[in-house]
Amino acid sequence: MAGPCAVEDRDQLLSAARSVASAGASMLRGGAFKPRTSPDSFQGLGVAGLELLREASRETGLPVVTEVMDPRDVAIVAEHAELLQIGSRSMQNFPLLREVGRSGRPVLLKRGNAATVDELLFAAEYVYREGNEQVILCERGVRGFDPATRNLLDLAAVPVLKARTGAPVVVDPSHATGRAALVPAMARAALAAGADGLLIEVHPNPESARCDADQALRPDEFSALMTEFERWAPLLGRTIIRPELELSVGAARKTEGT
């Protein structure tokens, strides 16, 4: 899954969408509702952003994953996106988890930045309880003490989660490291650790990005990485696919009694 941190405008999004599609991405990511630490930061285009994502999806054929932050926005986001992202700040937003559980859409649930694996699995349980078994778990780094990276990517969580649940596990090396130069190495490591997928920020012009400019790959960097993975994946016994999410996620649930 690849695309810009935030949907900024039509040109930016379509350019990003075309480049990630041609590089072989399986889904288009892009934020319309952006949770930002400061109220002065760009908060996303909202519904207008959702409509641009839809347009980019129609053009490229890529399904869309985008974040929903407010239980009152679940219906509108579910109309525009194939996969609803719960961001790390919302991992324990229980009203929101219940609402996406009722949406009928698969859910990408990101681990909170100080959440244990147990807490992540309990959060997924809130979605399952509403009858929605299509949850993809995402490791995106926890709070660390070393300013060398933005977060501390906990890749051991991947095999731990895979052993404890049948849900797909993906990794977001872009938010985890916060530095584009580290993304390829951590993307490789995530796959080698057993991740089922990756969430990678790609921006046609990282320098001018309105959000997380330091961590986005340029389209050519992303394309080179995908080429490498296509060569690589078979050795790990994996195939790179364009997932039919409803099929691949459904019925995958297998959680031990926590």
Add this chain to the structure above:
Amino acid sequence: MAGPCAVEDRDQLLSAARSVASAGASMLRGGAFKPRTSPDSFQGLGVAGLELLREASRETGLPVVTEVMDPRDVAIVAEHAELLQIGSRSMQNFPLLREVGRSGRPVLLKRGNAATVDELLFAAEYVYREGNEQVILCERGVRGFDPATRNLLDLAAVPVLKARTGAPVVVDPSHATGRAALVPAMARAALAAGADGLLIEVHPNPESARCDADQALRPDEFSALMTEFERWAPLLGRTIIRPELELSVGAARKTEGT
């Protein structure tokens, strides 16, 4: 501010409310909407809990502080409580922050368990932007690595916050330590560090509490602590008061440009 973690039933709440009132508490706390890690844990009584809080308030004269987790519940909670609590899991729930900002009620904003002081101040800013200047900040412990305590109480955040903002700063030693035996020492330390108030869990029967049983004080323990503080506070240049929140919090804001 004192009272049980969760409103469990009428007897429990009224008993707790009477004991904290007679011990000299300034406000009654109690959860009606409870954010719980597991969906199997007691989730609170909801609106029925709010009504019991109102009744306890009428009887004891104590104003009520209680948590709101869902932006759609802000109106109903604001009808029943004098002070709206934003829990640590919701510190960066921006739609919720905006909604309480518009509620006209003062807000008790708890620090997230991996939030920096900067991030806490930015979260307060989301409330201020809606025209609500009545924010009380609360330190309640951050995620640590030592199982000796439930969280790691960061008391240095108190003077740091006091130096950077005019908002009142309170401390929750109950959630921070997770162990009743440590609450008195940490309550004393919080006041000595400059805290403007305390949030203490008191339960008529801690052993039978449906939530956080290990950390609630018994009424006699709370009463002893209050007696001690009344003797102590003047030496710190402080007075123990029953705050008229609208007066004490309003116009207190003074944040530096972050």
Add this chain to the structure above:
Amino acid sequence: MAGPCAVEDRDQLLSAARSVASAGASMLRGGAFKPRTSPDSFQGLGVAGLELLREASRETGLPVVTEVMDPRDVAIVAEHAELLQIGSRSMQNFPLLREVGRSGRPVLLKRGNAATVDELLFAAEYVYREGNEQVILCERGVRGFDPATRNLLDLAAVPVLKARTGAPVVVDPSHATGRAALVPAMARAALAAGADGLLIEVHPNPESARCDADQALRPDEFSALMTEFERWAPLLGRTIIRPELELSVGAARKTEGT
């Protein structure tokens, strides 16, 4: 216990020693062997520093506490200091712990910056095993994620340690916060939490200090703090004393079976 981070020269040390003595400190602290992250930083005066500490002790009557980092230096440091400090980086330097255990001198054992309370007590056990029961435990902050302070002072460790051992527990608010402006508040909080003593950096000229310049109090600031404590301590049931260490520490050990 008060004094400069490092012994820099005769004038600096004697000036600091006189001021802390006249303010009522119980012991003189000062580093002759300095553990420094970078080999380019000032490493201390070594044996010459020990001799200056001795001289300052003779003049002021204050016993000396100073760090020993190398098992081969224990004998020489023990000749010059009444109390041997094991720094946080050395908390699990087991050969060193054994050597100070055999020295006949009381030991001030600082908690490592990512050590649990259990690990600190086990480290003390290495000293006890050599027949040395005179161990003072010191909380000085653990590694945190918020740059607002240098370390994260874990004051709850004070009552936890007091409940689990009979050893005296002291707190170092200077290293914990790394900021002189926060030292008084955290010193007050430490005493309120039950600490038996404090380790405070005082420098005649903090701006020119060769080590940890930002965290040292000026002599007048230290003196004001001591005056405040003399007024305060009785309310906490404490007296400020010039300890006869051999008496106060000896026979104090009481550790539960960990």
Add this chain to the structure above:
Amino acid sequence: MAGPCAVEDRDQLLSAARSVASAGASMLRGGAFKPRTSPDSFQGLGVAGLELLREASRETGLPVVTEVMDPRDVAIVAEHAELLQIGSRSMQNFPLLREVGRSGRPVLLKRGNAATVDELLFAAEYVYREGNEQVILCERGVRGFDPATRNLLDLAAVPVLKARTGAPVVVDPSHATGRAALVPAMARAALAAGADGLLIEVHPNPESARCDADQALRPDEFSALMTEFERWAPLLGRTIIRPELELSVGAARKTEGT
């Protein structure tokens, strides 16, 4: 580099050494001096352990890496081992770093469990200053908050270190995870992240190990992992070699001005 956590007896060590040699390991690891949290834990065989390591090395042809904890032991350890390990607890044991710097032997420097990358590079600098440029850096996990793993393996430190220094970087997935079942996934991930080597615990009988029993691989598990890596490494542009350490490490230093 593979072998048991601790040298326990002749049979255990020779059995482990033979199995790791036949599986294609490049070096034999095994602890003779063991830093243990509790003085009641097995502390290693000391010099007798070093002699067993020598014997196992003669028989298998594998060079030996073993930990040295005490500056007074550097000479004897350097006589028996080709590579001197500085454990994570000793990363800032500056007298020890200076002593191994003078030993003429290459040094394997493990990152402390709460050390930043900067602090690790500064520690290496203490070795370099004594004229010893042969330092191998090792990531072995930092202190985390999730009991799901023993430590939190920070694999992003691998590309960060590779970008900042010419020193080889290896990873210890055994200590990092503390669980044998996670070692293969994390070993794969470490290589994919760019690690130059691995430090893996292998014990002929993990259940009976006197130290870290939960994290050692059985010989057949290790052998399967090595077979996989031989197939894999070329795709990463790497070759699995039996390093001539003096050649591969020497002249490799390239540190930016920190």
